[in-house]
Amino acid sequence: MVTEAQTLGEVSEEGLLRSIFPFFTLQPGLLVGPGDDAAVLATSGRVVATTDSMVRGRDWLDEWSSAADVGAKLLTQNLADVAAMGGTPTAVLVTLMADPATPVAWARDLARSIGEGAARAGVAVAGGDLSSAPAEVLVVSITALGDLAGRQPVLRNGAHVGDTVAVRGTLGRSGAGLALLQRGGDAVGPPSGIQQQCLDHHRRPTAPLAAGVQAAAVGATAMIDISDGLLRDADRVARASGVCVALSGAALRPHVEALVPAVGDAAARECVLSGGEEHSLLATFPAGSVPAGWQVLGAVAPGSGVTIDGEPQQPRGWDHFHQ
């Protein structure tokens, strides 16, 4: 019997697994779930696969993020990458590498959060791995699989001059939430409405998953999820496609203005341009075919890099070994 007051070092691996498997609801495409050597999934002939990880002390701080926050965020990061290919996420594998002194409650909260988020997205938790790690180490890694249902994947390299650049979802909220936490966050008083939205999006970002399929269906020419900042991710599309992503200051302004009450003028602009972990989708569409719910941010132009109102921008944002 596993209780939440125990540590991982005090329970058996199999006991812990038995106690968390109930958090993982079955999905029709999951033919063999956790508990065998590997999982087996039904696919339509092309499978999308991606992986992303979070490391305590680097990708989260326990003071700011609960186990449930970490699980929800890492799940979104992975599912957004599948969506950014035009795929429908179908399954995840979850790895926890933890100091044996980690409370069982932490591991169970993580698993419950991932299980709930996966169920909401119609995604199976198909398997995973559990390893002990040295003192203080806590690492979570997810691999997500998805299905293209016969469609071609939407890559980063297909943007054409004349295409329209559009975003689905918010800009800068996660970055603004992080800025608030770095300034002292909740400690300085109850956050305003927009501040709370930013804190929530930083801790548990959501991604417009269905919009990835929507974009693919109308012929999006390139797509990426904004994980490392608008400028940096737009620059990736520009470089892969051999074009310039020409953003409009007027189109960005409402995104900046929405954040000014949360973090002030200068930080709001910086968050919109360079805030990471947003997980909105940035795509390019043939002119005239931007689907409902997407906001136009500019156009694809000849040249290279990213501009705002014609001014070249230095891509800045998240680099894992240079923070």
Place this chain on the structure above:
Amino acid sequence: MVTEAQTLGEVSEEGLLRSIFPFFTLQPGLLVGPGDDAAVLATSGRVVATTDSMVRGRDWLDEWSSAADVGAKLLTQNLADVAAMGGTPTAVLVTLMADPATPVAWARDLARSIGEGAARAGVAVAGGDLSSAPAEVLVVSITALGDLAGRQPVLRNGAHVGDTVAVRGTLGRSGAGLALLQRGGDAVGPPSGIQQQCLDHHRRPTAPLAAGVQAAAVGATAMIDISDGLLRDADRVARASGVCVALSGAALRPHVEALVPAVGDAAARECVLSGGEEHSLLATFPAGSVPAGWQVLGAVAPGSGVTIDGEPQQPRGWDHFHQ
């Protein structure tokens, strides 16, 4: 330009990735490889998926294992799990979470080793993730995907009374290699031939990958790869199938005798019964259908657990939080 004398903290993430991508050879089924939001793979309708990780200080010690050893071993662990389902491994995703003080040379040796091993197995390195980690932390995680080519997966729960139990591959070599290292290993003098084989198998185990498909094709009723020790893994088959795995002492004896010159009598027996990380395949077959290259170890009997010559055995072996 990335040089081997630098640390991960001194080079850009994208520079490092550019320097390791050439180690990953293309495979026909890889439709989109590393560098986009996710990879895309061709599959035949059912995909096998598994993940396994190694943590420095827990799963390896730098004194005993090079980066190339770690890469080769983790790759085998993952591919063996796909084989144990009767699948053909097709692709891996590789995650490295590393202290920025880690030498670039370590990361490149790891990537080269995984790339070379994957190429030998006809497996694509489809993508991965790179994260910084706190001081001293070094974690590698692989997710492997595989294809069933229309076959049913071979699970742990299909063993029937009367089936023959057989193994493909060695027993106890990795455990014996570990025992030698724990006793001082190479330091006490040049290892004998069998000792060197054990050290090699501990550092870079190989798995009989094609034998998984071979077993599935002739109707194996249950299969598992020996990752946590013969007794523990046989017990998993016994429990999942609701049967007793009845091993024969005479059939095990040659495996023990082969290791006696390496580690002595008592340790040889313990390694064969409980040594982990061997990655041989253990399967049950309808009587009379054991394929070539497999060695019979016993039979499936009514009852539960594992016996040797009728004596019940306590499954012992690797538990990640109880070593």
